[in-house]
Amino acid sequence: MALFGRKNDSTAPTATAEADPALAALTGAYTIDPAHSTISFTVRHAMVTNVRGTFTEHEGTLHLDGSDPANSTASIDVSIASIDTGAPDRDGHLRGADFFDAETFPAMTFRSTAAERIDAETYRVTGDLTIKDVTRPLSIDLEFHGSATDVYGNERVGFEGSATILRSDWGLTWNASLETGGVLVSDKVKLGFDISAIKQGPEAA
Template identity: 60%
Template structure:
């Protein structure tokens, strides 16, 4: 078992084992799921005092993928993320609170397009392990629902029977595997 002191240190997200995804309701009847495939993230974890932990993530908007290229191209336009003018979505922590042995509330500034707003994400610490290469990994899972309109992503179209094509509420999902830096396996 790894102690809190042993967990303390600097980490980088492992993009091969981390998923940053989203869910949006489409046409009021079904959910469309997608993910961003290009991102970088770093964190400093303080095992003894989680409030001293920090993290930042930079997501490349161009890397959005819903499995439908025509939809992905539309999401990259100014109607949604405007990838040519705003190539990054960023999140930088401002506060970390420990809620229980495995639950954390992380507050930070989320920037989408040219709008920055505070967003609080509840995370579950899913554990740690030393991989076959000698790297200490930690796992976290979390999600949060945001209003895309609050971030200037307002495009929509009305449906004939009422409602809209794309929901305002978007669920952001985080399945994180982070590797501790400065250890034997590096």
């Protein structure tokens, strides 16, 4: 079921050329449910292992357009102070001036600018990721997990995806050299997105 498509591109897949009533029914505004969503990261530490963490406070909205999927959009705001790697001292260092400087730059944001279908199950959302007042383009590949009505009557959709960035591109350059060679923290960071979003009432015309 395609939610995202390539707009005004004759080379885009044509399998959804005819309107799909089930897909069209998903059209509308959605709010990301932070209690059932995870925004995470993984980074190599000391060249030999991975450190994993999450941002426990975030909010966002989606607009899904089932009739013209390329018009779908996403907006996410993440609280940097909510970073959690399971180690309080490390979390404090990450919040500080060496890394995110959360006091000066409290939020990380993503605003989509385009969306496209890659194949039957994979979609790509491209947008602007801002960290520490540095804005650069980011593409996130997503798998659409479908839609369902939960026990409270909420209409939900689910997505899971990832993207890999170089943290230095956003001014996160702190590091330390190891005696055995290499550095303490990898420049490459994998971002993870596991999103559950709840459909809202009819959007204003």
